[in-house]
Amino acid sequence: MTEAGRAPPREGGHAGLLRLITCGSVDDGKSTLIGRLLYDSKAIFADHLDAIEQDRGGSAGLDLALLVDGLAAEREQGITIDVAHRYFQTARRKFIVADCPGHEQYTRNMITGASRADLAVILVDARKGVLPQTRRHSFLCHLVGIRHIVLAVTKMDLVGYDRTVFDDIVSQYAQFARGIGIEGFTAIPLSGVEGDNIVAAPSPRTPWYEGPGLLGHLESVPLLSDDxxxxxxxxxxxxxxxxxxxxxxxxxxxxxxxxxxxxxxxxxxxxxxxxxxxxxxxxxxxxxxxxxxxxxxxxxxxxxxxxxxxxxxAGDPPQTADQFEATVIWLAEDDLHVGRFYDCKLATQTVRATVRQPKYRIDVDRMDRLAAKTLSLNDIGVAEIYTDRELVFEPFAKDRTLGGFILIDRETNATVAAGLLHFSLRRSQNVHWQPTDITREHHAGLKNQTPRVLWFTGLSGAGKSTIANEVEKKLAAMGRHTFLLDGDNIRHGLNKDLGFTEADRIENIRRIGEVAKLMADAGLIVLTAFISPFRAEREMVRTMLADHEFIEIFVNTPLDVAESRDAKGLYKKARRGELKNFTGIDSPYEAPENPEIVVDTVAMTPEEAADHIVRRIFPQSQERA
CATH class of the missing domain: 2.40.30.10 (Translation factors)
Known part of the structure; x- marks a missing residue:
């Protein structure tokens, strides 16, 4: 984020600190408004003003927006891209003000600014009225818990300070605000360029307005930190x-x-x-x-x-649970992968979480609830969230710090979503682990072996099933207790309800991972032969098991070789467009980056590959696993 101006005030215990954001549609005058607020409240350093004068090259008139738009790209395009923070204070209060971007593609930046704000200034250009992005930002501000809203009707100088224009915009916004649950807001007619009703009020150009100036209102509004x-x-x-x-x-x-x-x-x-x-x-x-x-x-x-x-x-602790209903705001270019593990961060806690298929997504323009199988960039939906261990939390409506979370892609480490917890699901309190007297160590001891999951991955036609079958025969000859899970066989029963979309492939591997874990708990050496095209799901299974129990075996076969084998005719169908979402053709395969074992099926026969794998797992055939 761009942090311009002075160092932030120390927050600890200071009751007079107000965090606010400005947001609205593109070119509503957000940066100019903040610049005017800082300039008129004498919160601008002289050297900063001098630098802007030099950028202007001495032309007449001070561009107040440049006091906030710090990025070179912003100055060149005349828009705000990043969230620009400024810190200033008056005799009555300290402020942190964030200028949030107006373009829809930067909604994620706007969420960043709104997540900790006490008050939102929603700007509306008096010439344009309430626009879709105005409604979107208002809804997001309300959604993330901002309860103090200022409707700043800007550029009143360009409509001749017409009261009718102002009243019409306020009426239009009030109707929308009631529909999304905003109980009240403060409407102020403003001109950032001329300075009307920003620091002093009322302006002589708006004698019909009897409310406070913007700065006066910001100095007197109750703080959420008091609650x-x-x-x-x-x-x-x-x-x-x-x-x-x-x-x-x-x-x-x-x-x-x-x-x-x-x-x-x-x-x-x-x-x-x-x-x-x-x-x-x-x-x-x-x-x-x-x-x-x-x-x-x-x-x-x-x-x-x-x-x-x-x-x-001690007498009033928060809740703990591992299953929740939540609002999810999707911030990534790639769609939500239902069932995939993401890192979930809430306060100082980090857990692994999966998002189920959304119950619905929200059409912000019409406030309709629409059916959805996934969430795309800037979508807002309601879904169930499952975590791998209990979270300590409060509902977001009660506590923003303990009810708000982010989701992080485990491969790229990019933040992909922000979320708001509604409540824990009752089944999360009703289902508990049942302790048993016979442990997984006892099961393994009876079989005189260490449980393992040998995870064969590769393209269709690579030879996974053939090699896995050869490995199992060799292990059986050594007296090992094994079980082979084959992709085609599993889809006849356990996973017969799943197709081959990306979401179904993720769920397919999640189920197989759970089954393989149970078999490992029983002391078995489990062999699995699945394409399992995505690294995230293979890593998910790895994390289900104890250290060194998951052995990833990459059956490395070039696409043209795998396609030439095509015993089932699947590649031909995929090439003709008769088989959708086929790995290697119109669905990606993510090769392992650091597999424990690699076999080259061009250079090796299936039996040679099996020998290689067994030697890697058991360097000495007499060794007890």
Missing amino acids: AVARPFRLPVQWVNRPDQDFRGFAGTIASGSVRPGDPVRILPSGTTSTVKAIVTQDGELPAASAGEAVTLTLEDAVDCGRGDMLAA
Whole structure:
């Protein structure tokens, strides 16, 4: 993000800090409005003004937008691309203001700016009225929990400060706002270029307007951080502070509530309880701390607590669950892959999560609920989220910090979605692991072997099934207990309901991974022969198993060789367009990057390949696995 101007104010415990964003459609005057706000409130450094004057080359008139548009690309195109942050203060309050991009393709940037804002200034060009992007941004602001909305009707100077124009826009926006749940907003007629109703109010050009100026309203609006202090104590643990053997503290920013030495706390998700011994900061110990303050807490007891855990009021802890309903805002160019594992980050917690097929997506323009199989760039939908372990959370409507999450692609490390948790699903509380007396180690001991999953992957026709069959015969001859899961055979039963779309392929491998894990728990050596075209799903299966139990075997066969074998005639059908989503033709195959074993089926016969694999797994045939 572009951070222009002075360093940010210290936030810890400061009740007078307001975070706000400006958003709306393209060229509604967002950057000019912020520039005017900073200029008239004398929050611009002289050297910054001088630099802009030099960029202008001495031409008449100060371009206030350049006070915010810091990127060269923005200055050249006359638009805002990144989220530009500015910090300033008046005698009554400190501010962090974010200028968010108006183009639809930069909606992800706008979400970034809105995610922590207390107030949104929605700009509407008086000449154009309420536009689709105005509605989209308003809906997103309401969705991410912004409850203070300012409708800034800009460029009133270009419509002669006509009250009728202003009233019509306010009426049009009010009808839309009620429909999406915005209970109230403050409408202000403005001119960024002329400065009307920005710092002082009322402007003599709008004698019919009797409300506050923009800055006056920003200085007086109630802060959401005040509500956070009134809620129960929550501190997501960011790290464990161990400068020496005698000190052990748990550091983080208090998300809500307040805490004092002597307060009982509960560590989640374990449920262990203790008592606060001291509140430590770099400036010394504090008698109390509250929401927004970064502190280190020491406890009376030695407890198991680390990054991702939560310290909470012992008598009023948050919920834990691993299945949720959530709103998902999709931010990536590639569509959501239903069933694929993504990294999910919520506060300081990171877990693996899958998104089920959306219940519906929302048409922001008409506010209709539409059927959806996936989500595309800028789509907003409601879906169920499953995580691989319990999350400590609050519903987003109650706590934005503990109810908001992001999804990250595990291959590219790119943020692909933002999400808002609604509630946990009841089945997540009703289903528990049932302990058994006979462990997986006991099963393996009876078979005198180490469980493994030999995962054969490669193109159709590469020879996976043939080689896997040869390997199993050799292992059986060595007295090993095995089971072979073949792709075609599984689709006759367990996965007969799945097709060959990308989503179905992902679900196909997820199910096979779960079955292979159960068989490994039974002590077996499991062989699987599946195309399994996507690295993410192969990695998903790897993470289901214990270390060194997953062995990826890449059956490396060039496409032309695999196609020449084509015993089933599948490639011919795919080439004729009769077989859609066929790997290697119109659906991608992602070759393994670091497989444990590679076999070259051009240079090796199936039996030679099988010998090579067995020797790699069992270097000495007499070795006990």
